Amino acid sequence: MAILADRNTKVICQGLTGAQASFHCEQAIAYGTQIVGGVTPGKGGTRHLQLPVFDTVARAVSETGADASLVFVPPRAAADAMIEAIDAEVPLVVCVTERVPVQDMVRVRRRLQDSNTHLIGPNSQGIITPEQCKIGIMPGHIHFPGKIGIASRSSSLTYEAVGQCGDARLGQSSVVGIGGDPVHGLDFVECLELFVRDPQTEGILLIGEIGGSAEEEAAAFIAAEKPKKPIAAFVAGLHAETGQRMGHAGTVNVFGRGAAQTKIEALREAGVRIAPNAAEIGATMRQAMRG
Amino acid sequence: MFIHEYQAKDLLRDYGLPMARGGLARTVDEAGELARDLRGSPCVVKAQILAGGRGKAGGIRLARSVEAVSNAAAELLGSTLVTAQTGARGKTVKAVYIEEKIEAARELYLAVLVDRGAGQVAFLGAAEGGEDIEETAAREPGKLKRLIVDPNAGLVADEARAFAASLDLGEEPARSAADLMARIYKAFVALDASLIEINPLVLTGAGDLFAVDVKMSFDANALFRHPRIADLRDRDEDDPEEVEAARYEINYVRLDGDIGCMVNGAGLALATIDILKQRGVRPADFMDLRPVITRQQVATGFKMILRNPKVKAILVNIYGGGILRCDTIAEGIAAAVKEDGLTVPLVVRAAGTNKEIARKILIGQAIPASFADDMAEAAERVAAATGGAN
Numbered sequence: 001m002a003i004l005a006d007r008n009t010k011v012i013c014q015g016l017t018g019a020q021a022s023f024h025c026e027q028a029i030a031y032g033t034q035i036v037g038g039v040t041p042g043k044g045g046t047r048h049l050q051l052p053v054f055d056t057v058a059r060a061v062s063e064t065g066a067d068a069s070l071v072f073v074p075p076r077a078a079a080d081a082m083i084e085a086i087d088a089e090v091p092l093v094v095c096v097t098e099r100v101p102v103q104d105m106v107r108v109r110r111r112l113q114d115s116n117t118h119l120i121g122p123n124s125q126g127i128i129t130p131e132q133c134k135i136g137i138m139p140g141h142i143h144f145p146g147k148i149g150i151a152s153r154s155s156s157l158t159y160e161a162v163g164q165c166g167d168a169r170l171g172q173s174s175v176v177g178i179g180g181d182p183v184h185g186l187d188f189v190e191c192l193e194l195f196v197r198d199p200q201t202e203g204i205l206l207i208g209e210i211g212g213s214a215e216e217e218a219a220a221f222i223a224a225e226k227p228k229k230p231i232a233a234f235v236a237g238l239h240a241e242t243g244q245r246m247g248h249a250g251t252v253n254v255f256g257r258g259a260a261q262t263k264i265e266a267l268r269e270a271g272v273r274i275a276p277n278a279a280e281i282g283a284t285m286r287q288a289m290r291g
Numbered sequence: 292m293f294i295h296e297y298q299a300k301d302l303l304r305d306y307g308l309p310m311a312r313g314g315l316a317r318t319v320d321e322a323g324e325l326a327r328d329l330r331g332s333p334c335v336v337k338a339q340i341l342a343g344g345r346g347k348a349g350g351i352r353l354a355r356s357v358e359a360v361s362n363a364a365a366e367l368l369g370s371t372l373v374t375a376q377t378g379a380r381g382k383t384v385k386a387v388y389i390e391e392k393i394e395a396a397r398e399l400y401l402a403v404l405v406d407r408g409a410g411q412v413a414f415l416g417a418a419e420g421g422e423d424i425e426e427t428a429a430r431e432p433g434k435l436k437r438l439i440v441d442p443n444a445g446l447v448a449d450e451a452r453a454f455a456a457s458l459d460l461g462e463e464p465a466r467s468a469a470d471l472m473a474r475i476y477k478a479f480v481a482l483d484a485s486l487i488e489i490n491p492l493v494l495t496g497a498g499d500l501f502a503v504d505v506k507m508s509f510d511a512n513a514l515f516r517h518p519r520i521a522d523l524r525d526r527d528e529d530d531p532e533e534v535e536a537a538r539y540e541i542n543y544v545r546l547d548g549d550i551g552c553m554v555n556g557a558g559l560a561l562a563t564i565d566i567l568k569q570r571g572v573r574p575a576d577f578m579d580l581r582p583v584i585t586r587q588q589v590a591t592g593f594k595m596i597l598r599n600p601k602v603k604a605i606l607v608n609i610y611g612g613g614i615l616r617c618d619t620i621a622e623g624i625a626a627a628v629k630e631d632g633l634t635v636p637l638v639v640r641a642a643g644t645n646k647e648i649a650r651k652i653l654i655g656q657a658i659p660a661s662f663a664d665d666m667a668e669a670a671e672r673v674a675a676a677t678g679g680a681n
Contacts, residue, residue, distance in 0.1 A: 020614065075512060098581075101513035102405050103483055109410035110442045125613060137582075137613035139644050154558020159610040159643050160666070180557065183410040209558050212407045236561035239568040248343065248400075248424045248490060277569055278562035279667035 002129035002174040003149065003194040003201070004092050004118060005068060007032070009133050012066040014039045014057065014073055014081045017048050021072035024096075024137050025049060028070075031140040033133045036064040057088040070126070070135050071095040078122060079104030086117045093185070094135045095121035105183035112185060119185025124177040125155035136177065146171015148285060149195035151188055152207035153180055153214065157236060157278065161207050164282025170289070173201040178214070188218035196227045203230045203289045205281070206272070210237030210260050219266035226271075230288040234275040235263045292509045294523045295339045297388045299507035302520075303487075306478040308471065308502050313390025315339070322364030325389045326357040333392040336363040340382040341528045343506060344374030346422050350384070353392060360389060385527065393501045398491035399458055400424050401472070403479050406439065412479065414438040414451075414472060418459040420491040446476040460494070467500050468492075482520060483513035532595060539588040540581040543595065548573025550673055551596035551605040551635075553589075553624075555580045555615050563608045566666055570674040575602050582615040589623020590630075597631050604636045604676045606669055607660075611644030621649035625656040633659065636676035640669035 011028070015021045016038025026049060029035050037052045037060050044055030054060035057069060069090045073081040078097040085093045086108070100122045112119055120127055126136015130143040138155070142162050148170045152158040155177055162175060173195070178186050188206055195201045204227075208215040215235060222231060238260040268274050275284035294302075297315045304310060312329060316322035326334055338350035345351050350372045352363035364387050373381035400420030406413035416436045419427060428435045438454040440446050448469055455468035475487055488506040495501065514521040526534070536543030542557065550567055552574045554560035560579040567574050576599070578592060596605055607624065611617040621641070640663040641649040653660045661676075663669035 023614070076515065099512040101483060101516070102485060102510045103412075103480060103513065106405060106411055106442050139612040142612070142643060152558075154556055155613065156554075156556025156559035156610045157562060159612045160559060160562070163610070163642055164665075182407045183405060207558070209561055217408070234562075236558050236565060238565045240561055240564065248402075248422075248488065277566045277666075278559070279566060279665055279670070 002132065003191075003198050004174065004176070005127050005129050005133045005135055007034075007132040009068050009092070009135070010034045010036045010064060010066045011068045011070055011135055012037045012039060012057070012060045012064060013070045014085065015071065016040060016051065016053060017043055018072060022049060024072070025070070027140070028134045031134040032131065033135065036066050057084045057090065061088050061090060066090065068092040068094065068135060071097060071121075073097060075099045075101065079108050082108045082119065082122075083111050086111050086115050086119070089115070090117060092135075093117055093119045094124065094126045095119065096124060096126055096137055097121070098123045100181065102181070102183055105181065109183055118190070120176060121179040121184060123181045123184070124179035125158060127174060127176045129174045130172050138175070138177070142166065143175060144171045145173075147173060147200060147202035148205055149173045149191070149198065149201040149203070150175040150205045150207065151191035151195070152177055153209050154207060154236065157207050157209075157234070160278055161205060161234070161281045165205070165285055168282035168286045170203070170282065170285055173198060182212065188214045189221045192218060192221055192227070196225070196229060201229065203232070203285060205285050206231065206233040206267075207281075208233060208235040208263055210235075210240055211258055213258065215263035216266050219263075219270040219272070222267075222270040222272060230273070230291060231271070232273045232275065232281075232285045232288040233267050234278060234281045234284070235260045235267070236278065238264070292511050292514065292524055293341045294507055294509070295341065295386075295525060296337065296505055297339055297386070298523050299487075299505040300502075302482065302507070303475075303478055303502065303505060306474045308474055309500055310502050311391040311393050313388060315386055315388055316364055317368070317386045319361050319365045319368065322387060322389055323357055323361040326354070326360035329389070329391055331357050334360050334389050335392050336360055336367065337388045337390070338367045338372055338384040339386040339388055340372055340377070340384060341525060342374055342377040342382055344376040344422065345372065348372050348374035350374065364389070382528065393493050393503055394495060395491065395493040396496045397494040399494065400490050401492045402486065402488040402490070403475055404486045406437070409439050411442065412440045412476070414440070414454060416454060416458045424490060440476065446473050448473070464494055464498050464500065471500055483510050483517060484508065485510045536578070536592065536595060539591045540584045541588065541592045542577070542579040542581070543592070544577040546574050546576055548575050549601050549603040549677065551575050551599060551602040553578045553580065553592060553596060553605070553607045555582070555609050555620070559608065559610060563606065563666065566670045567606070567673065570670045572674045572677055575599055580615070580620070582613050584615065584619070586619050586622040586626065589620050590627040593624050593627035594631055597627065597633070602635055604638065604673045606673045607637070607639045607641075608666060608669060609640070609649070610642045611646060616645040617641040617643065617649035618645040618652055621652040625652060625658050628658050629656070636661065636673070638663055638669050638672045638676065640664070640666060
């Protein structure tokens with residue numbers, strides 16, 4: 001078991017014929033992921049990486065039986081690509097594209113509300129279930145299978161956390177990058193719900209950072225649901241200097257939220273074990289597992 | 292990307308937002324001319340800087356005659372304004388906006404932005420606006436009203452009216468406010484804004500509404516759709532080093548300390564700063580390399596750190612993954628050191644993809660780097676190298 005993706009997941013790649021998509025899909029195939037086709041409008045009927053290419057997601061899904069899509073489309077077309085996948089009722093959509101306009105994501109979020117699709121990203125390294133399935137751009141070799149579920153807002157910090165968990169002999173059930181953009185799909189709370197339900201996952205690690213309110217919402221969820229699985233967290237940006245700003249809306253909108261200290265206190269209050277710095281993430285997870 | 296008040300007012304005038312008559316002056320003569328055009332009626336002279344908090348810092352002056360306008364402009368133009376939002380260095384006033392004084396019966400707060408939690412566009416409003424809005428919202432969160440807009444339906448007139456009424460506006464002003472909200476929403480979506488904040492939104496004794504101060508910012512990721520807005524950027528307010536870095540796939544922010552930092556990924560860069568500060572040393576910069584960075588771009592970034600005279604030691608913290616490989620970083624560092632030399636201690640922590648190759652490259656090119664296996668060791672080494680507390 002794992003969450004969202006496993007060895008049976010069949011993946012198509014939107015934008016497969018691009019250079020970066022080709023590189024990462026080859027890596028994913030080498031990792032054992034079932035990449036079953038690609039979508040590039042206008043190139044339907046051709047083959048790429050020995051895979052069939054289709055004009056539309058709907059066609060790709062009906063021909064291949066895919067249940068996940070990796071979106072590797074440039075920023076200006078990324079939202080339409082995500083919406084096409086949502087409309088084709090693809091259960092899992094992973095978007096790695098950086099710099100998608102935020103109001104495009106507002107449209108995508110609205111579309112998600114009326115669907116059963118799980119969207120990971122954009123600006124995410126993707127999801128990996130070690131030794132089964134890798135949908136994204138993360139380095140496969142640092143992961144190994146085990147009982148820790150990881151959800152993170154930062155890709156480089158995720159690799160750091162995964163590496164340290166490995167050093168502490170804690171393998172991973174699934175590792176999800178929820179993405180660094182202000183408006184995105186899956187958030188910490190949904191990841192927590194999935195990890196809590198997943199029998200393979202015995203402990204959960206959250207990697208957060210300053211800004212937004214995902215950590216506060218996770219803390220509220222944990223405080224209310226009191227999951228039996230141990231949870232550890234690291235929040236980056238405790239010593240970030242507050243820069244200059246313009247106007248009051250940012251502060252007014254979040255008042256008291258968004259600062260690393262506030263997030264840490266909320267999580268600690270909810271019973272989450274907090275890593276004091278990024279060098280002690282693995283050790284903190286291990287302590288949490290010991291109870 | 293923020294723009295100045297006068298630019299925001301120019302943009303929003305096209306959307307029919309009610310505003311006082313006014314104009315921009317870059318010299319005292321221009322200020323006097325504008326005041327004469329306004330026939331000597333009471334005016335407000337407002338410093339144009341890209342930061343809030345101007346009123347309390349003396350950047351907004353009331354002037355009741357042409358002469359008073361000229362005097363206020365003479366004082367403000369060329370001066371440095373330090374406000375609660377500028378940081379200690381303050382900002383130089385290069386222009387003033389002069390507009391007719393609107394007599395307020397009430398001052399409200401109205402903003403539209405992308406609400407991160409909801410992932411949707413939201414209006415925020417308060418019956419009492421002004422520069423104390425943050426304290427008001429913190430003290431009495433209930434006074435801040437919020438209206439989430441469904442992007443499929445757009446701003447619904449009935450909901451906008453109910454929202455306006457919740458700001459203690461009577462029937463007629465609420466109707467005007469709802470109309471104003473529709474215009475702001477239209478501008479917000481059409482221009483890919485990330486914030487439009489009207490503070491104060493003034494209600495006059497006659498029941499008319501005026502947008503007296505406007506702050507506006509745009510989504511940098513959407514500027515490709517709006518070349519004319521991209522041109523509004525005031526490059527004088529940017530740090531030239533930060534602008535240069537952005538051209539090389541580097542997010543760079545200069546800080547006050549003495550440890551030069553080069554890290555991949557914003558999260559890891561933040562965490563690196565955190566661990567350094569916990570060890571009692573202070574970073575000289577926040578430098579986040581984007582995954583697509585090339586060897587030449589890394590070299591340029593490393594030279595920026597070498598150029599900073601405050602830097603007493605350098606920490607490179609890389610976790611290779613995706614398309615970013617540690618050897619690319621090592622080659623860039625080696626090239627920069629070959630060209631510009633290295634006179635301060637260098638600590639390198641490389642993990643993930645091609646970490647061994649990176650180490651071999653630096654050793655092979657005789658770069659005097661000290662290698663750390665993890666972040667804790669790396670932070671301790673730089674702290675020791677600079678005599679910082681452990």
